[in-house]
Amino acid sequence: MALQFHNTLSGRVEEFQPLEDLKVRMYTCGPTVYDFAHIGNFRTFVFQDILRRHLKYRGYQVNQVMNLTDVDDRTIANSQAAGVPLRDYTAKFIEAFQADRDLLGLDPPERLVRATDHIEPMVRLIETLVQKGFAYESDGSYYFRVKNFSDYGKLSKIDFSGIKDGARVDTDKYDKADARDFVLWKAAKEGEPCWETALGSGRPGWHIECSVMAMTYLGETIDIHSGGSDLVFPHHENEIAQSEAATGKPFARFWLHAEHLIVNGGKMSKSLGNFYTLRDLIALGYPPTAIRYLLASVPYRKPLNFSLEGLQQARQAIERLRNFHYRLTTQKFPAGQNSDLQAKARAGAEAFGQALDDNLNTAEALGAIFNLVRDGNTAMDAGEFRDGDRAAFLDALERWDMIFAVLDDRDYDKLKKYGLVKEEPSVVRLEADLREAGGGNGAGRVTLGEQEIERLVSERNHARQNRNFARADQIRDELLDAGVILEDTRNETRWKRK
RNA sequence: GGCGCGGUACCCAAGUGGUAAGGGAGAGGUCUGCAAAACCUUUAUGCGACGGUUCGAUUCCGUCCCGCGCCUCCA
Numbered sequence: 001m002a003l004q005f006h007n008t009l010s011g012r013v014e015e016f017q018p019l020e021d022l023k024v025r026m027y028t029c030g031p032t033v034y035d036f037a038h039i040g041n042f043r044t045f046v047f048q049d050i051l052r053r054h055l056k057y058r059g060y061q062v063n064q065v066m067n068l069t070d071v072d073d074r075t076i077a078n079s080q081a082a083g084v085p086l087r088d089y090t091a092k093f094i095e096a097f098q099a100d101r102d103l104l105g106l107d108p109p110e111r112l113v114r115a116t117d118h119i120e121p122m123v124r125l126i127e128t129l130v131q132k133g134f135a136y137e138s139d140g141s142y143y144f145r146v147k148n149f150s151d152y153g154k155l156s157k158i159d160f161s162g163i164k165d166g167a168r169v170d171t172d173k174y175d176k177a178d179a180r181d182f183v184l185w186k187a188a189k190e191g192e193p194c195w196e197t198a199l200g201s202g203r204p205g206w207h208i209e210c211s212v213m214a215m216t217y218l219g220e221t222i223d224i225h226s227g228g229s230d231l232v233f234p235h236h237e238n239e240i241a242q243s244e245a246a247t248g249k250p251f252a253r254f255w256l257h258a259e260h261l262i263v264n265g266g267k268m269s270k271s272l273g274n275f276y277t278l279r280d281l282i283a284l285g286y287p288p289t290a291i292r293y294l295l296a297s298v299p300y301r302k303p304l305n306f307s308l309e310g311l312q313q314a315r316q317a318i319e320r321l322r323n324f325h326y327r328l329t330t331q332k333f334p335a336g337q338n339s340d341l342q343a344k345a346r347a348g349a350e351a352f353g354q355a356l357d358d359n360l361n362t363a364e365a366l367g368a369i370f371n372l373v374r375d376g377n378t379a380m381d382a383g384e385f386r387d388g389d390r391a392a393f394l395d396a397l398e399r400w401d402m403i404f405a406v407l408d409d410r411d412y413d414k415l416k417k418y419g420l421v422k423e424e425p426s427v428v429r430l431e432a433d434l435r436e437a438g439g440g441n442g443a444g445r446v447t448l449g450e451q452e453i454e455r456l457v458s459e460r461n462h463a464r465q466n467r468n469f470a471r472a473d474q475i476r477d478e479l480l481d482a483g484v485i486l487e488d489t490r491n492e493t494r495w496k497r498k
Numbered sequence: 499g500g501c502g503c504g505g506u507a508c509c510c511a512a513g514u515g516g517u518a519a520g521g522g523a524g525a526g527g528u529c530u531g532c533a534a535a536a537c538c539u540u541u542a543u544g545c546g547a548c549g550g551u552u553c554g555a556u557u558c559c560g561u562c563c564c565g566c567g568c569c570u571c572c573a
């Protein structure tokens with residue numbers, strides 16, 4: 001099956017081909033950095049990450065530009081409330097965004113660009129629109145004249161016939177000639193940040209930044225433009241109007257929109273107060289990979305029901321994959337080959353690739369990999385798995401993880417890097433604390449270092465060999481209280497963090 | 499009202515004109531000093547409702563019900 005995506009512009013699933021051989025020019029709408037992003041925002045960013053990873057997996061060269069909206073009403077309001085200059089205020093949340101991206105395993109885009117670094121080209125684009133009769137000035141602000149752009153509405157399919165032409169309305173606190181017109185440039189207001197430009201003193205409207213940054217770095221026609229479904233109108237509709245009015249060329253060929261995260265039956269949003277940030281969930285003890293898995297597990301065009309129970313389910317699912325990966329890399333198998341098994345592994349890899357080709361059907365891709373896990377485990381348990389089969393399964397699993405990126409448990413390291421886990425205590429203190437607390441009653445769960453854990457595991461196994469089960473069980477309980485689960489197998493004791 | 503997404507087992511969630519992937523949870527089993535973990539097996543005559551087309555529909559058509567999103571703050 002050919003690679004295909006649902007294109008909002010046509011309303012259909014279409015075969016994807018870049019404009020220029022294997023080069024994909026992709027623009028993705030990033031966050032407005034007025035606060036921490038919540039995981040509803042990250043649903044879209046995870047989708048975009050899956051998209052770019054799959055494109056690369058299929059051999060395309062991806063050139064992705066992601067914007068950071070670092071000036072708008074909310075950003076200004078919040079920075080003023082905090083008494084911090086706009087640039088410093090947004091820098092803090094850009095940093096937080098980068099950390100969250102890293103925690104979620106999102107590959108960095110080729111360019112991450114800030115709106116306020118592109119004021120000059122925005123001004124030039126607005127000037128072009130004025131010259132071509134698509135924009136006008138009013139009280140120092142500039143507006144896009146929608147009635148002059150006949151394609152307006154082609155993305156969102158919104159019918160504007162009911163809106164009266166020429167009605168003078170005051171939305172957004174600025175005057176414009178037509179209710180549909182939208183602001184390109186806002187005249188400076190007392191006490192707000194502004195830029196001195198050829199258009200006068202002011203700041204850019206929201207939509208113009210994306211048109212400018214996309215065209216600056218990717219050219220007048222790009223292959224893919226994506227964002228959340230709430231951006232279809234007005235944001236993306238307006239981007240099309242601005243860009244195509246200026247250039248006379250198609251702005252973006254494929255428009256991909258992610259559906260929202262739903263929580264308790266409604267969209268997760270800041271204004272409803274029903275949101276979690278990544279840090280909130282980490283503080284509740286959920287690992288970033290589980291969050292990534294959950295966000296990636298539902299195909300992007302479907303609303304995703306978010307719940308803590310769902311996160312727990314995601315965590316368990318990842319465990320199953322990691323356990324299989326662990327078996328594959330560590331267990332001893334008889335020499336030889338089992339060609340039937342290897343065929344299954346290859347078929348599994350083929351199946352998940354095809355699932356992703358089909359408009360990024362991540363749910364089906366998951367099904368494919370879990371089938372492979374079961375086939376592998378069953379063969380291992382039955383003694384039919386051979387050493388020569390290892391590579392085929394490992395290859396399939398690792399290829400799969402090039403997209404999903406949840407196999408490698410780097411959570412703990414990353415959390416430490418960003419100071420999101422407690423310091424490791426010494427084992428001596430731990431044991432003392434545990435005894436004092438009567439075996440640890442959950443108050444202030446402590447975190448053990450690997451060496452301490454290994455030492456306790458080894459001590460326990462000595463005790464077991466000497467049939468000192470009381471001591472062995474005591475150590476097991478202590479480790480469990482410290483969040484370490486032991487797994488006794490025939491040959492060894494494996495441990496992992498809860 | 500317009501546009502869009504959805505209604506599949508206890509929960510999450512794929513999918514197909516030919517009789518329902520996968521994950522979680524539950525149950526049973528294997529293993530084990532015990533336990534846990536791990537692994538295996540198992541769980542929808544049923545896919546919002548009612549009609550229609552068809553040899554056959556959850557899948558196509560029609561009508562209807564319900565949930566959600568967008569309609570100039572919003573990933």
